[in-house]
Amino acid sequence: MRVKKYVGDTIQDTIFKVKADLGPDAIILNTRKYKQGGFMGLFSRTKVEVLAALEDKKTSHRDENSEKALKEINNLKKMVQAMNEKWESDSFLNKLPDNLSSIYKYLVNQRVDKGYCQELMKKLKNASVDSQKSLISLLERKLNQVIGNPEPIRVNRNEQKVVLFAGPTGVGKTTTIAKLAARFALDKEVKVGLITADTYRIAAVQQLQTYSDIINIPLHVVYNERELSQIIRDKLKKYQLILVDTAGSSWNDQLQLGRLKKFASRNYVDEIHLLISMSTKSEDIKGILKKFSIIKPDKLLLTKLDETTTYGDIVNIKREYKLPYSYITYGQDVPDDIKPARKEELIQYILGDLNG
Ligand SMILES: Nc1nc2c(ncn2[C@@H]2O[C@H](COP(=O)(O)OP(=O)(O)OP(=O)(O)O)[C@@H](O)[C@H]2O)c(=O)[nH]1
Ligand SMILES: [Mg+2]
Structure with missing residues (x-):
């Protein structure tokens, strides 16, 4: 607790000083009047002294926290009420x-x-x-x-397969590519090469470069589809699996989607995986699927299953789009947090608590 003394000519102006200095939460501990100056009791002036205090920050934090908790409880109450109303109707x-x-x-x-x-x-x-x-x-x-059945990436060791990953910004494209690259290169001993067409941000190239250094596989940066085809035919000719990273496209940005479409040409790309984050709102997922349909994805890859507790969209998506699921990702750890999208496991996500 901070305690301070204030002096003024009147109670009002001294309290005003207190509030200006310590704020509206100040507590008045004591006030007293006394005489100042003069000679033998004559010509002296009355002064006011106020002793004020302010609770230290810890306490006010606690207040803030309890206010927050109260708000949350009220929100929860409203939610429960809304739920009950929902069921009643x-x-x-x-x-x-x-x-x-x-x-x-x-x-x-x-x-x-x-x-x-x-x-x-x-x-x-x-x-x-x-x-x-x-x-x-x-x-x-x-x-x-x-x-339906999962369709993860299948590699035929005598052929080259080019797989492109697309999806909204921040959905997990680069991390997923790193996970897959590590799995194929280290566990399955496939010759993996990486290409990134994400040249919007310097950090995006560095992010993938770090993974390619750790796994010890090549990474090439391309600025247009011509360079993409050259690298695939030339520098990565002998590689069995080529994973292509793309810049995250806002699904409302037609220009970005148009650029992505050029990279997604079937002249060089064998398979396109569209990434959908499970932490995205259902209505937005619908919009994303619609907008990204211009690149004609072959498979859907579900990310961030760990960031939600509601999984109905796994079914909703499939009822509208017949594309198979390829993989699911459920955490930030490279290369651990990825698996082929087995239907038994996806059902377990949806029915988990119901199964006891
Ligand atoms: N919790 C969780 N986080 C994930 C998962 N996959 C990726 N992330 C995190 O999501 C963030 C964005 O991942 P990125 O791989 O950079 O996403 P991106 O789609 O490449 O992003 P842009 O290139 O900016 O469009 C990072 O912090 C990742 O660690 C996942 O399955 N679960
Ligand atoms: Mg990225």
Whole structure:
């Protein structure tokens, strides 16, 4: 606690000094009047002395924190209220038997498209199975059909395969390429070469250069599609797998997407993986898929599964786009946090807590 003494001619102007110096949180500990100057009690002036204090920062931090906590509690209350209202007005839910209503609520909370949740519930109802376990395994089978088999990169050692990675800014393209390069080069002993067409930022080249140095594989920088084709045919001619990094394109920027389209030409690229971050809002994912369809991706690669707890979009995406999933990434660690997108595992992400 900071304690300070203030002196003035009147109470008002002394308190004003206190507030100006210590702010509105100052506490007045004591005030006293006394005489100053004069001679033998004559001609002296009355002065005011105020002893004021301010709680030190730690305490006010605590106040800030408790205010924040209070706000969060209020937000949570509102959310719970909204959830209850949501369920109350869900006439479909009200007609479901108990064993299905918990599954339905769970799927809706996972943000699986509501229309599809209802479709699934009707199928489960008609299947006339009762136990929770059989209902869930039936549900798993249905989701299995939607998600389909993974299609990771397959390398034929006698051929060259060029794989280009595209997606919105910051989705994890460069990190994913580093993970895959390390897996193929170190674990599978494939001859891997890297190319980056991301020349917007100097740091982008350096980021990939660091990984290529660690893995000990070549990295080439290209500024246009002509250079891309030259490097593939020339410098990396003997490489079995070439991974091409691209600049993140804002999905609203037609100019960037147009530039990306030139690099994504089938004249040099065999496979295009479009990266989708699971931490992106569902509505935005739809927009991204639509806009990036101009580069005609072959596969979808899901990133940042560790950054969310709702995985319904894994199903929603597949119901609209038939493209296979290639890999999933679930952390920043290179090369550990990547796996082929096995459907059993993806279903586990969606139904995880339901399975107990
Ligand atoms: N939590 C988490 N972070 C990830 C994952 N993949 C990448 N990141 C992080 O996301 C950030 C952006 O990754 P980058 O690989 O640079 O993304 P990018 O798509 O190449 O970005 P731009 O080139 O700027 O478009 C980095 O901090 C990565 O470590 C993931 O699966 N989970
Ligand atoms: Mg990048």
